[in-house]
Amino acid sequence: MTDKPDSAGGANSGMGAPDLIAALTDESGLVSALERKLAASILADVSFATNASITEIAARAGVSPPTVTRFCRRLGCASFSDFKLQLARSAYVGLRYLRPEPMTSTPAEVAEDIVTKAQNALFEMHRGLDLEALSRAAGLLAGAQMIYAFGSGGNSSMIVNELQNRLFRLGCRITASNDHGMSLMLAAAAEPDAVVIGSSFTGRNLELVRCFGLLRERGIKTIALTQSNSPVAAAADVVVAVDLPEGQNIFRASSTRYAFLAAVDILANLVAYADRSRSARLLRGIKAQLIRHRDGDDRQLLGD
Amino acid sequence: MTDKPDSAGGANSGMGAPDLIAALTDESGLVSALERKLAASILADVSFATNASITEIAARAGVSPPTVTRFCRRLGCASFSDFKLQLARSAYVGLRYLRPEPMTSTPAEVAEDIVTKAQNALFEMHRGLDLEALSRAAGLLAGAQMIYAFGSGGNSSMIVNELQNRLFRLGCRITASNDHGMSLMLAAAAEPDAVVIGSSFTGRNLELVRCFGLLRERGIKTIALTQSNSPVAAAADVVVAVDLPEGQNIFRASSTRYAFLAAVDILANLVAYADRSRSARLLRGIKAQLIRHRDGDDRQLLGD
DNA sequence: GCGTTGATGAAAATAAATTTCTGAAATGTG
DNA sequence: CACATTTCAGAAATTTATTTTCATCAACGC
Numbered sequence: 312m313t314d315k316p317d318s319a320g321g322a323n324s325g326m327g328a329p330d331l332i333a334a335l336t337d338e339s340g341l342v343s344a345l346e347r348k349l350a351a352s353i354l355a356d357v358s359f360a361t362n363a364s365i366t367e368i369a370a371r372a373g374v375s376p377p378t379v380t381r382f383c384r385r386l387g388c389a390s391f392s393d394f395k396l397q398l399a400r401s402a403y404v405g406l407r408y409l410r411p412e413p414m415t416s417t418p419a420e421v422a423e424d425i426v427t428k429a430q431n432a433l434f435e436m437h438r439g440l441d442l443e444a445l446s447r448a449a450g451l452l453a454g455a456q457m458i459y460a461f462g463s464g465g466n467s468s469m470i471v472n473e474l475q476n477r478l479f480r481l482g483c484r485i486t487a488s489n490d491h492g493m494s495l496m497l498a499a500a501a502e503p504d505a506v507v508i509g510s511s512f513t514g515r516n517l518e519l520v521r522c523f524g525l526l527r528e529r530g531i532k533t534i535a536l537t538q539s540n541s542p543v544a545a546a547a548d549v550v551v552a553v554d555l556p557e558g559q560n561i562f563r564a565s566s567t568r569y570a571f572l573a574a575v576d577i578l579a580n581l582v583a584y585a586d587r588s589r590s591a592r593l594l595r596g597i598k599a600q601l602i603r604h605r606d607g608d609d610r611q612l613l614g615d
Numbered sequence: 616m617t618d619k620p621d622s623a624g625g626a627n628s629g630m631g632a633p634d635l636i637a638a639l640t641d642e643s644g645l646v647s648a649l650e651r652k653l654a655a656s657i658l659a660d661v662s663f664a665t666n667a668s669i670t671e672i673a674a675r676a677g678v679s680p681p682t683v684t685r686f687c688r689r690l691g692c693a694s695f696s697d698f699k700l701q702l703a704r705s706a707y708v709g710l711r712y713l714r715p716e717p718m719t720s721t722p723a724e725v726a727e728d729i730v731t732k733a734q735n736a737l738f739e740m741h742r743g744l745d746l747e748a749l750s751r752a753a754g755l756l757a758g759a760q761m762i763y764a765f766g767s768g769g770n771s772s773m774i775v776n777e778l779q780n781r782l783f784r785l786g787c788r789i790t791a792s793n794d795h796g797m798s799l800m801l802a803a804a805a806e807p808d809a810v811v812i813g814s815s816f817t818g819r820n821l822e823l824v825r826c827f828g829l830l831r832e833r834g835i836k837t838i839a840l841t842q843s844n845s846p847v848a849a850a851a852d853v854v855v856a857v858d859l860p861e862g863q864n865i866f867r868a869s870s871t872r873y874a875f876l877a878a879v880d881i882l883a884n885l886v887a888y889a890d891r892s893r894s895a896r897l898l899r900g901i902k903a904q905l906i907r908h909r910d911g912d913d914r915q916l917l918g919d
Numbered sequence: 920g921c922g923t924t925g926a927t928g929a930a931a932a933t934a935a936a937t938t939t940c941t942g943a944a945a946t947g948t949g
Numbered sequence: 950c951a952c953a954t955t956t957c958a959g960a961a962a963t964t965t966a967t968t969t970t971c972a973t974c975a976a977c978g979c
Contacts, residue, residue, distance in 0.1 A: 343926065361700060364966060375928045380968060391967065392696075396665060396703045418746045418753075421884045426741040429877050430734050437730040442722045449722075464919030465780040469773060476769040477869075512919050565781075565880050569873060573733050576869050580725045615768030615816050647957065669936060679959045684937060695936065696966095 331394070331401040332357070334386055345374050349382050353398075361399045365391050428566040435555050436570035440577075448508070448534045448549045449581030452478065455506035455532075458485040461494040461519055462510035462536075470510040470536065470571050477579035491518040498522045501531055508534040512567055514541020523547050536574060551578065635698070635705040636661070638690055649678050653686050657702075665703045669695050732870040739859050740874035744881075752812070752838045752853045753885035756782065759810035759836075762789040765798040765823060766814035766840075774814040774840065774875050781883035795822040802826045805835055812838040816871055818845020827851050840878060855882065 335350045352372035353360045360368055369376045383394035452458060458478060460471035468489040475487040488494045495518070498507065507526055509519045514537040523533045523546035535547030544550045553570050639654045656676035657664045664672055673680045687698035756762060762782060764775035772793040779791040792798045799822075802811065811830050813823045818841040827837045827850035839851030848854045857874050 345927075362697070365968095366966070376967070377929090377969085378927065381926085392699075393666070395696075396699065399700045399703050418750050418881075418885055421888065422741060422744055422746065422749070422881045425880045425884065426737050426877055429737050429873065429880070433730050433733050433737075433873075437726060440726055442726065445726070446722050462919070467919045469777060469780070472776075473769075473773060476773070516919055569733065569876065572873065572876070573729055576729045576733070577722075577726045580729065581722055584725065615766070615771045615820055649958075668934085670934090680936070681938085681960090682958060685958085 331386065331397045345378060346382050346385070348372055349374055349379065357398065361395055425565075429569040432555055432566040432570040433573055436553050436573055439552065439554050440574075441550075441552055444549055444551055445574075445578060445581060448551050449578055449585050451506045451532050451534060451549060452483065452508065452578070452582045453585035456484065456504040457502065457506075458483055459494075459497050459501060459505060459507045460485060460487040460510070461489075461497075461507065461522060462487075463489045463491060463516065463518070464512070466512050466568055466571070467510040467516070469568065470575055471508075473572060473575050474508065474510075474579070477575060478582060481579065481583050483582065494518070494522055495525070498525050498531075501526070501529075503530055506532050506534065508536065509543065509547070510536040510571065511541070511543045512537070512571065514538035514543045516543055519543055520546045536571065536578075635690065635701045649682060650686050650689070652676055653678055653683065661702065665699055729869075733873040736859055736870040736874040737877055740857050740877060743856065743858050744878075745854075745856055748853055748855055749878075749882060749885060752855050753882055753889050755810045755836050755838060755853060756787065756812065756882070756886045757889035760788065760808040761806065761810075762787055763798075763801050763805060763809060763811045764789060764791040764813070765801075765811065765826060766791075767793050767795060767820065767822070768816070770816050770872055770875070771814040771820070773872065774879055775812075777876065777879050778812065778814075778883070781879065782886060785883065785887050787886070798822070798826055799829070802829050802835075805830070805833070807834055810836050810838065812840065813847065813851070814840040814875065815845070815847045816841070816875065818842035818847045820847055823847055824850045840875065840882075 332354075335354055349368075349372045353368065359371070363371075365376045365379050369379045372379075380391050383391050386394065388394040388397060460474045462468055462471040471487040471489065475485050478485045486497070488497055501507065507522070509516075509523065511519055519535075520542045523535070523543070526533050527546070527548070532549070533547045534549045534551065535543050536551045536553065537543040537547075539550060539552035539554055544552065551574060553567075553574050555567055555570060636658075639658055653672075653676045657672065663675070667675075669680045669683050673683045676683075684695050687695050690698065692698040692701060764778045766772055766775040775791040775793065779789050782789045790801070792801055805811065811826070813820075813827065815823055823839075824846045827839070827847070830837050831850070831852070836853070837851045838853045838855065839847050840855045840857065841847040841851075843854060843856035843858055848856065855878060857871070857878050859871055859874060
């Protein structure tokens, strides 16, 4: 470990958190039956695994310590301790998936549950992010003469409002619409150099699909912020997929919003970076706000 | 370690992540000069510390290994390995605070930056959460005959709209207002059994302060979702404080939104649990939506 | 059927962490 | 100011943990 070349620079040390839980669940890299048994044993009680020694883990899985060491190496870790470290990191965000819904009741439990789920949602969104699609979407938005953002229902409404809120500050011409009828009219009236971005948590907003169809006929580019393999995704030119594991979200869409919100956040940042002059303008604006802040009149600082 | 009683149940094993970085920065628990030196050395390169052995850490700090062991114990860890584990967990969410803004540019960096900051914000919000105040706020909201939610600017507007979106589903009578003038009129017309909740990211929304003052005179309860030690907080009856470290948020309020959103989420859940019949109604509603979902018409599932 | 490859555990070797013990410094006390 | 007491810190020894080496076994191909 002392001579490991990447331990100083920290190629995989502090950041990024290669997702060990996923690798463990995934099995594809695991050849032998014993290794699968080991993976299952670790997944069955991750918090035990993060705290136990190699001997204890081996004993619980019914294998020998060397097997555990080899297993860790196969998973891409430098050593067993490295494995434990990475597991601890992954477990911090990923652990809850493995537990059944505890039907929380005390305020502390509710708070922890919501925060954890939100972090999980962000983690999963980030893991499944298609950066290439995101870049293409940002490119389209940055080059658009006019942007329309469509989405309805409590959640997608928020998202498209947020899009408008973020993008108009970057100098984009944008309007958001939460109303199907209005969206259709806007789509019909849109000029060829416009870009339409639509959000749908479920991917089954059929009005949005219809809208996208109409726009495709007219050669206007469309971006969907939605689940992949959904009607909305199929109807759009560029799909920024936000796929979260079904299970826990079926009863509560709320954690999904964090993922969508972050996707919008990333998109807005990429749009800002897509155009240097725009980016500069953005920074100037922020600085101006900062100065205003120092002068005491910070009522509007960063939009409150 | 084998007989450590809490290793099986995992009292501090998987969850909660006692924030070691904060404890390390805090210094108050550290008596001797050597321990402070050790803390400084670890903080100077956290990712080194998470990967190194006790000997390496001791050498770098210029102390002996036993001192490191004792140091870990003093910090509340069971052993040095336990310390490393906790450090790794804390570092995963807390590390970025210690690094200067890297001026991200590639899409991958932007995405990681935003996701990490959002997770940081959630983590910090959770850490500083005053559950007692939150419960009181939820109790007020659950008992209110009418709720007014005030907040302006892009961010707080979103928050109060979200509040309305969440609470009306629970059977609360609620209206959100993003307009100062309108808010004042609503406040003036509010009846004594109403409750007003206001959001302000900066805590310096003076119109909101004025509103709260007016309401206090009239004996109407007010709840603030804002920074503690701010004018808005001072003017409210119940303060749900969301305090995030300044540094990284001065240039971009966006990560703060995740914290506020989660606070609203928690609040809404507590309101739901505050009233059993309401909670039951909520669940029935969700079930009905689920059934509709199975029938194929899931267009409105959970509000999209 | 036999050699080869890869997987596995036992035992040995290595490395790591903790305890014990001893000396040094600081603080209080006569 | 000297002495006792406490606390702190490191050296060495002990314990514990991890990894390497090596021998065995099973599966697979030739």
